[in-house]
Amino acid sequence: MLLICLLAAAGICVSHGNVQQASAVSEVISIPVAMYHSVTDEGKSPGQYVISPSMLENDLKYLSERGYHTVTVTDLVAYVTAGTALPEKPVMLTFDDGYYNNYSNAYPLLKQYGMRAVLSPVGTLTEQFTASDDTGHEVWSYCTGAQLKEMSDSGVMEIQNHSYDFHSLSPRRGCLRKSGEDKASYQETFLSDTRRAQELFVSLEISEPVCYTYPYGACNDETDALVKQYGFVATLSCEEGVAHITRDPACLTGIRRCNRDGCMTSEQFWSGLLAQAEKGD
Numbered sequence: 001m002l003l004i005c006l007l008a009a010a011g012i013c014v015s016h017g018n019v020q021q022a023s024a025v026s027e028v029i030s031i032p033v034a035m036y037h038s039v040t041d042e043g044k045s046p047g048q049y050v051i052s053p054s055m056l057e058n059d060l061k062y063l064s065e066r067g068y069h070t071v072t073v074t075d076l077v078a079y080v081t082a083g084t085a086l087p088e089k090p091v092m093l094t095f096d097d098g099y100y101n102n103y104s105n106a107y108p109l110l111k112q113y114g115m116r117a118v119l120s121p122v123g124t125l126t127e128q129f130t131a132s133d134d135t136g137h138e139v140w141s142y143c144t145g146a147q148l149k150e151m152s153d154s155g156v157m158e159i160q161n162h163s164y165d166f167h168s169l170s171p172r173r174g175c176l177r178k179s180g181e182d183k184a185s186y187q188e189t190f191l192s193d194t195r196r197a198q199e200l201f202v203s204l205e206i207s208e209p210v211c212y213t214y215p216y217g218a219c220n221d222e223t224d225a226l227v228k229q230y231g232f233v234a235t236l237s238c239e240e241g242v243a244h245i246t247r248d249p250a251c252l253t254g255i256r257r258c259n260r261d262g263c264m265t266s267e268q269f270w271s272g273l274l275a276q277a278e279k280g281d
Contacts, residue, residue: 029079030277031071031243033092033236034059034269035257040101042138046262053105058266060113063091066274070115072158073211073234073255080249081233091274092243093117094236094257096162096213098126100141103151110156119157120213120236121148123164123197145204152206160236161209164197167216174218190226211236211252224253242277 041052063070069087076092078084093110095102098121110117125142135141143151151157166175175193177186194212202208212227217238227235234252241256258273 027246028280029086029090029245030280031076031090031092031245032270032273032277033094033243033255033257034273035236035238035259036093036095036102036106037097037260038099038101038139039095039105040099040138048259048261048263051260051262053109055262055266056106057109057113059260059270060109060115062266062270064113064115068274070117072116072118073160073236074158076243076245076252076255077210077233079245080247080252083247086245094213095119095157097122097167098143098148098162100129100136100143100147101138102157103143103147104136104138107151107154107156111154116156116158118160118211118236119143119148119151120160120162120211122162122167122215123200125167126200145200148201149204149206159201159206159209160211160213161194161197161201161232162213163215164193164200166193169216174215175223176218176220177222187226190223191230194226194230210234214238219254242273242281244280 036051036056037049039051039053039056041054046052046055066089068089068091071086071090071092075084075086079086093115095106095117098119102119106117121143126145126148129135129142130145135144148159152159163175166172172178175190177183198208210232211234212232213236214223219235219237224235233249235254237254237256238259239254239256240258243255243257245251260269
């Protein structure tokens with residue numbers, strides 16, 4: 001059962017039907033968040049950042065059988081800022097980078113199980129494969145703009161910003177400032193890259209992202225300040241753990257996620273994570 005810790009003096013839990021209603025600013029809802037990448041059984045064995053479609057289906061079955069309901073970043077924002085109720089036993093599924101196999105394999109499974117997810121594609125890869133004739137490869141292709149729009153329009157995949165062209169470890173680590181780069185130049189580069197990704201999604205008639213998904217999870221106080229300056233209300237990190245959501249908008253910064261390692265079974269990955277959320281750890 002979802003643990004709702006009321007830190008207010010009353011210290012009680014309020015539940016109405018299948019939703020958890022807010023009753024105090026100090027309320028904390030602990031939400032397990034999984035971070036997926038590639039979903040394919042072609043060309044690669046399951047590994048740290050690759051799972052098979054059957055493994056993803058087992059994950060969805062595991063969650064469904066235990067009464068969990070998927071939420072998106074927009075749902076969390078609505079809870080924090082507008083008091084909109086979250087479902088009982090919420091869980092968030094996120095997919096990074098925008099692999100084509102997220103469209104060919106993950107998207108149909110999510111639809112089949114009535115679940116939703118957050119997809120954070122890399123802008124430059126979206127543009128590259130939108131303009132290319134060499135698409136649809138299970139291992140190395142990325143989603144086209146039309147595929148992203150289809151998934152977004154369906155309500156199954158919520159699109160968020162994973163940078164336009166910061167998905168690299170060289171010459172900088174993700175979106176961090178390079179060694180020797182002056183502050184003013186870095187800030188302009190960061191904001192320009194971010195703007196380019198936002199404009200790309202808007203040009204595809206996809207809702208403008210409200211969340212920045214840090215490439216490689218690389219972030220610091222400087223990046224947090226720039227993200228807020230741009231206007232994002234949430235960020236996704238790669239820090240392992242459970243997300244703790246309150247009525248304080250600050251809880252949406254650096255939302256924790258656990259990487260879904262393909263070397264683990266659904267039971268091995270989810271049992272500990274769900275237990276951690278239930279305890280509120």
